[in-house]
Amino acid sequence: MANTNENLNVTEQLENDIADVQFLAEQLLPFRHDIQAEANHQFSLPEPRIHAQLQMLMGIIQELHPADMAAVLENLPPKERELVWLLATPEDDGDVLLEVSDTVRESLIEHMDTQELVAAVENLDVDELAELADTLPENVVAEVMKDLNEEERAQVQAAMSYQDEQVGAVMDFEIVSVRADVSCEVVLRYLRRFDSLPNHTDKIFVVDENDILQGVLPIRKLLVAAPEELVENVMAKEVVQFSPLDDVADAAAAFERYDLVTAPVVDENRKLIARLTVDEMVDVIREETEADMLNMAGLQEDEDLFAPVWDSVKNRWVWLAINLFTAFVASRVIGFFEDSISQIVALAALMPIVAGIGGNSGNQTITMIVRALANSQISKSQAIRLLKKELGVALVNGIIWGSAMGLVAWLLYGSLGIGLVMVAAMTLNLLLAAVLGVMIPVTMERFGKDPALGSSVMITAVTDSGGFLIFLGLATVFLL
Amino acid sequence: MANTNENLNVTEQLENDIADVQFLAEQLLPFRHDIQAEANHQFSLPEPRIHAQLQMLMGIIQELHPADMAAVLENLPPKERELVWLLATPEDDGDVLLEVSDTVRESLIEHMDTQELVAAVENLDVDELAELADTLPENVVAEVMKDLNEEERAQVQAAMSYQDEQVGAVMDFEIVSVRADVSCEVVLRYLRRFDSLPNHTDKIFVVDENDILQGVLPIRKLLVAAPEELVENVMAKEVVQFSPLDDVADAAAAFERYDLVTAPVVDENRKLIARLTVDEMVDVIREETEADMLNMAGLQEDEDLFAPVWDSVKNRWVWLAINLFTAFVASRVIGFFEDSISQIVALAALMPIVAGIGGNSGNQTITMIVRALANSQISKSQAIRLLKKELGVALVNGIIWGSAMGLVAWLLYGSLGIGLVMVAAMTLNLLLAAVLGVMIPVTMERFGKDPALGSSVMITAVTDSGGFLIFLGLATVFLL
Numbered sequence: 001m002a003n004t005n006e007n008l009n010v011t012e013q014l015e016n017d018i019a020d021v022q023f024l025a026e027q028l029l030p031f032r033h034d035i036q037a038e039a040n041h042q043f044s045l046p047e048p049r050i051h052a053q054l055q056m057l058m059g060i061i062q063e064l065h066p067a068d069m070a071a072v073l074e075n076l077p078p079k080e081r082e083l084v085w086l087l088a089t090p091e092d093d094g095d096v097l098l099e100v101s102d103t104v105r106e107s108l109i110e111h112m113d114t115q116e117l118v119a120a121v122e123n124l125d126v127d128e129l130a131e132l133a134d135t136l137p138e139n140v141v142a143e144v145m146k147d148l149n150e151e152e153r154a155q156v157q158a159a160m161s162y163q164d165e166q167v168g169a170v171m172d173f174e175i176v177s178v179r180a181d182v183s184c185e186v187v188l189r190y191l192r193r194f195d196s197l198p199n200h201t202d203k204i205f206v207v208d209e210n211d212i213l214q215g216v217l218p219i220r221k222l223l224v225a226a227p228e229e230l231v232e233n234v235m236a237k238e239v240v241q242f243s244p245l246d247d248v249a250d251a252a253a254a255f256e257r258y259d260l261v262t263a264p265v266v267d268e269n270r271k272l273i274a275r276l277t278v279d280e281m282v283d284v285i286r287e288e289t290e291a292d293m294l295n296m297a298g299l300q301e302d303e304d305l306f307a308p309v310w311d312s313v314k315n316r317w318v319w320l321a322i323n324l325f326t327a328f329v330a331s332r333v334i335g336f337f338e339d340s341i342s343q344i345v346a347l348a349a350l351m352p353i354v355a356g357i358g359g360n361s362g363n364q365t366i367t368m369i370v371r372a373l374a375n376s377q378i379s380k381s382q383a384i385r386l387l388k389k390e391l392g393v394a395l396v397n398g399i400i401w402g403s404a405m406g407l408v409a410w411l412l413y414g415s416l417g418i419g420l421v422m423v424a425a426m427t428l429n430l431l432l433a434a435v436l437g438v439m440i441p442v443t444m445e446r447f448g449k450d451p452a453l454g455s456s457v458m459i460t461a462v463t464d465s466g467g468f469l470i471f472l473g474l475a476t477v478f479l480l
Numbered sequence: 481m482a483n484t485n486e487n488l489n490v491t492e493q494l495e496n497d498i499a500d501v502q503f504l505a506e507q508l509l510p511f512r513h514d515i516q517a518e519a520n521h522q523f524s525l526p527e528p529r530i531h532a533q534l535q536m537l538m539g540i541i542q543e544l545h546p547a548d549m550a551a552v553l554e555n556l557p558p559k560e561r562e563l564v565w566l567l568a569t570p571e572d573d574g575d576v577l578l579e580v581s582d583t584v585r586e587s588l589i590e591h592m593d594t595q596e597l598v599a600a601v602e603n604l605d606v607d608e609l610a611e612l613a614d615t616l617p618e619n620v621v622a623e624v625m626k627d628l629n630e631e632e633r634a635q636v637q638a639a640m641s642y643q644d645e646q647v648g649a650v651m652d653f654e655i656v657s658v659r660a661d662v663s664c665e666v667v668l669r670y671l672r673r674f675d676s677l678p679n680h681t682d683k684i685f686v687v688d689e690n691d692i693l694q695g696v697l698p699i700r701k702l703l704v705a706a707p708e709e710l711v712e713n714v715m716a717k718e719v720v721q722f723s724p725l726d727d728v729a730d731a732a733a734a735f736e737r738y739d740l741v742t743a744p745v746v747d748e749n750r751k752l753i754a755r756l757t758v759d760e761m762v763d764v765i766r767e768e769t770e771a772d773m774l775n776m777a778g779l780q781e782d783e784d785l786f787a788p789v790w791d792s793v794k795n796r797w798v799w800l801a802i803n804l805f806t807a808f809v810a811s812r813v814i815g816f817f818e819d820s821i822s823q824i825v826a827l828a829a830l831m832p833i834v835a836g837i838g839g840n841s842g843n844q845t846i847t848m849i850v851r852a853l854a855n856s857q858i859s860k861s862q863a864i865r866l867l868k869k870e871l872g873v874a875l876v877n878g879i880i881w882g883s884a885m886g887l888v889a890w891l892l893y894g895s896l897g898i899g900l901v902m903v904a905a906m907t908l909n910l911l912l913a914a915v916l917g918v919m920i921p922v923t924m925e926r927f928g929k930d931p932a933l934g935s936s937v938m939i940t941a942v943t944d945s946g947g948f949l950i951f952l953g954l955a956t957v958f959l960l
């Protein structure tokens with residue numbers, strides 16, 4: 001259990017820490033009541049071995065960066081998580097709460113009393129406080145708000161008034177601004193008066209006397225500029241800027257396109273009110289892409305890996321129910337052809353192949369379109385072009401794979417008719433999958449819905465019912 | 481067609497530009513040979529309307545940031561893309577090539593001759609040149625390398641020697657370093673001698689006389705430090721650093737955890753050789769998460785939205801073939817029970833319900849596990865715990881949904897036996913889906929494979945064959 005090893009990179013180090021904490025927490029679990037009882041953290045545990053393990057665990061925890069502590073907590077089952085959280089450094093509690101996922105945060109807050117919570121969050125920045133406020137008990141928020149000054153209170157309330165997917169909800173208020181008509185030397189002297197500059201400061205905002213944004217002064221230009229040069233001659237006037245009402249995913253995409261580290265947020269009069277930083281945008285990018293992936297499979301946005309069974313059932317039941325309903329429809333389609341099946345029982349064995357290839361191919365198409373929609377926009381003329389292309393792919397696949405399976409069916413059941421029906425049904429179902437693989441997400445997007453949401457369940461529903469209908473229908477018409 | 485509108489945010493502006501270029505390029509397509517013929521860009525087109533449209537298109541293109549130009553090109557079909565690329569500002573060509581996806585880059589390079597390519601890439605940074613080198617014709621690379629100095633050539637070769645997924649492949653060589661024993665004032669004076677500092681410079685690296693990394697001097701600390709203070713008293717000594725051999729996804733995760741903007745890359749002796757910047761890491765994060773999503777559906781990493789039909793067929797055929805094979809196996813499972821089906825034809829109609837709910841539930845489980853594996857590690861003891869939880873969820877769902885469908889089957893077919901077999905088969909297939917939904921990705925990961933790769937196809941294969949076997953098997957034993 002090497003704690004700090006010079007030869008490990010940061011990832012290996014974190015993996016080691018997680019594994020060590022997992023192991024130690026599991027060992028200490030039987031003693032958790034003893035540990036909880038010792039409020040002053042002066043533990044005296046019965047066995048020396050257990051006591052040593054507790055010391056080791058505390059040693060690891062105290063060394064952890066808040067983000068690493070968050071990763072450790074995410075990877076612990078509920079009881080172990082509670083134990084480790086009890087041993088965490090109280091000063092870091094607020095930062096850890098900011099880093100963990102929503103569901104894990106709830107489980108942590110559950111085990112903290114008002115006093116602990118106030119202590120954890122009272123030193124956070126206002127934007128961080130606003131981020132947590134929704135999940136905190138009301139009396140904790142009230143308590144902390146009391147200690148803020150007028151301006152800070154207004155900022156917290158402003159940040160809380162925006163939707164989660166708006167820039168306003170993730171912007172921060174630590175802005176450094178200067179006037180355009182001062183020299184670079186004056187700026188440098190002004191900056192030196194700060195105890196420290198805000199994180200990620202890569203540019204100083206330039207405003208006029210009414211705080212209207214005039215431009216930005218990149219630090220990397222300030223540092224090489226002649227001291228007597230005026231800010232207005234060094235600053236960039238074309239600035240990528242955001243409104244608090246902008247979509248946060250759009251802002252993240254802009255950070256990605258233009259390689260930004262920070263960017264100003266201005267109100268409708270171009271008055272500077274806050275800034276966005278790349279660390280928040282990175283989180284947005286990961287969350288957006290992951291949400292697409294989860295949504296396609298019919299899961300809600302996040303599920304604590306160790307959530308109680310019942311929470312998981314609730315998270316997943318909607319799409320399971322929809323799937324069950326569509327499967328029932330498919331079943332009734334088959335039921336309609338029971339006569340045909342009782343005459344040619346081979347149909348029952350072959351029909352899932354037709355449905356299956358349609359589902360698989362449709363999922364490939366829909367995944368591609370969902371990704372394309374997330375990264376750009378697809379205009380109407382393009383949708384038609386994409387549809388044509390997908391139909392082409394479906395036709396080629398239908399002819400190749402349909403012929404292959406048709407041949408197999410012919411050989412297996414000694415009926416050329418069954419083979420030909422197989423070729424036709426597979427090709428038609430692949431074409432159906434192509435049409436709906438493009439139409440479903442494009443239509444969802446056009447009506448302002450998330451194109452990823454349950455798209456996999458929907459396409460499978462269509463290719464199942466459709467596949468059965470096409471195959472059994474063709475067989476009934478041509479073989480009976 | 482408002483080109484620059486003060487009231488649009490950057491996203492709306494880009495969407496407008498994309499739509500405008502799409503429209504204009506489509507209009508101009510019939511005249512592309514005339515336009516191509518005019519090598520000197522002094523176009524004289526027959527109709528004034530067409531000429532005006534060409535001027536408008538060129539006006540938009542010239543104003544575009546290279547990253548926006550890349551977005552525009554990604555969203556154009558091949559012929560229009562070729563036309564717009566012809567009109568692009570040659571000085572930006574290199575930057576645009578860096579921004580587009582691999583498949584689109586290939587299509588662009590195809591239409592450039594050696595001279596154009598050399599002109600496009602000769603002014604790129606060495607790390608950028610190394611990134612493009614694989615996709616460029618050999619004679620272009622040779623030509624450009626000739627103009628580099630010894631050190632730069634060595635850097636290009638070093639960067640090219642690493643795998644795509646290694647830090648070495650994305651690191652850049654623009655590093656600014658100082659000694660620990662100088663004052664902050666000296667550092668500021670030294671920096672002023674640069675024409676400009678490298679992009680994203682948020683810290684200066686501190687090295688000894690052998691270039692061994694001693695620490696980092698954050699610019700935000702340098703700016704507030706007293707001028708006479710020594711660097712060694714201001715610098716941070718605990719530095720997150722990477723080796724060129726580190727996994728780039730791990731590095732990106734570290735950037736995300738520790739909110740980094742840049743970080744040093746050192747060799748095995750801690751000698752500073754390069755740096756990583758957050759803009760590259762943001763790309764890695766998006767690509768990693770998207771690759772998971774595409775891989776789950778059985779698509780390869782990237783597919784040009786407008787790829788020719790045949791390219792798309794090749795990109796997707798492997799998993800379609802696998803799917804077809806597994807569907808065939810499922811079909812043979814049903815074939816084995818043809819006797820039972822010919823006696824109770826209702827079985828044919830009900831069996832897809834059992835298979836379907838297993839597939840859907842299995843996909844939910846596998847998506848969650850794939851996501852968890854991407855973000856952290858799951859130890860052996862946790863895999864067992866997760867398995868238990870998923871079995872619990874499957875049992876609850878089996879009892880609830882199995883009973884509901886069992887009741888429906890009983891009412892539909894007037895046979896309590898069929899209803900009970902339905903309940904049992906659905907529950908068992910859900911349990912099977914839970915076991916394999918956990919086991920497949922965890923096993924893939926353990927053997928060093930990508931847990932996302934085709935996982936959706938695999939789980940569906942198991943729940944189809946398994947579902948048919950369980951349902952028809954139970955029906956044969958208890959109902960016949």
